[in-house]
Amino acid sequence: MQPSGRPAGRDPHNRRPTVIAVAVALVVVVAALAVVFVLDPGSGDARSRPPLSAAADLSGRTYTVGGKDISEEQSILCEITAAALREARATVTSRCDIGGTEATRQALLDGEIDVYWEYTGTAWEVFLRQSQKILDAGRLHDLVRQRDLQENDVVWTDRADVDDTYAFATAGGALPGVGTLSEMAAHVRSGAPGDVCVEREYATRPDGLVNLQRAYGFTVPRDRLRVLDGGDIYQATARGDCLFGEVYSTDGRIPGLGLRVLTDDKTFHTIYNPAPTIRRTTFDHAPDVAKVLDPIAGALDQATMVALNRQVSGQGRDPRDVAAAWLADEGFVPAAR
Structure with a gap:
């Protein structure tokens, strides 16, 4: 039986085991970190290269x-x-x-x-x-x-x-039912309103819009295709001026403007x-x-x-x-x- 007034399982006059346990734990942690650094120097200070x-x-x-x-x-x-x-x-x-x-x-x-x-x-x-x-x-x-x-x-x-592959994006809250390029193609084919915006180079490249339309089976009507400077497409898409905007997948404006990138479900765009x-x-x-x-x-x-x-x-x-x-x-x- 434990004496009255003293919590069971604790001895306030004997802290030595606790101190030893903490010391051992610290040694183990330091040793582990040393091993990690030796195996992967990049995990330490980058200036060590x-x-x-x-x-x-x-x-x-x-x-x-x-x-x-x-x-x-x-x-x-x-x-x-x-x-x-x-x-x-x-x-x-x-x-x-x-x-x-x-x-x-x-x-x-x-x-x-x-x-x-x-x-x-x-x-x-x-x-x-x-x-x-x-x-x-x-x-x-x-x-x-x-x-x-x-x-x-x-x-x-x-x-x-x-x-840094090509991609198409929409404003974050636009068209929640459209998440792939196949669904974008279906939306364009349906005649529903909304412009598709691309930069001039993408409009003429063999890995650009012409063959993308062939791969996904759609054609953007001339009155709904806008050719803009690449840097302008991001803001225009965020504002809703472009329903679908051609973007570069590593561009920092995608997260910055809350744009949503559509999945290239037929893997038309190659690796860049x-x-x-x-x-x-x-x-x-x-x-x-x-x-x-x-x-x-x-x-x-x-x-x-x-x-x-x-x-x-x-x-x-x-x-x-x-x-x-x-x-x-x-x-x-x-x-x-």
């Missing part, structure tokens, strides 16, 4: 870095690349707003620029004119890398694990992983450039790219500042003091 200045010495090399003017993502990737190459002691000129896909690709082929980020799906369907759908991201990158080198002397380095593309002659003069670019691609993922894009499109930050901050946060360049 080697800086790009130690990855390669590109002293004496000169690069013109290009970028499309169609999205915040292209601007950010261009600025990241320019800053990374400067960190590796290269001389760099930035041209981050050349134009659309065709203009930027041609600038690479003509030697006006040396490197820019292109998308695997774009190269496969637009440049290499392939119609076979490749749904494995790694295989698609390998095929594009091989074919583009053989046919066009363009080198592809590592891809980022980011799928971004990767640096480099003129072969430029690459062959300094193959170590891949040692600068590959770690960057490896550090980018879908959530990271959406967050970076949102800083530009949603918060109005300059892409160069966003790029510089990310490189420092990741330990690729020294943090600003």
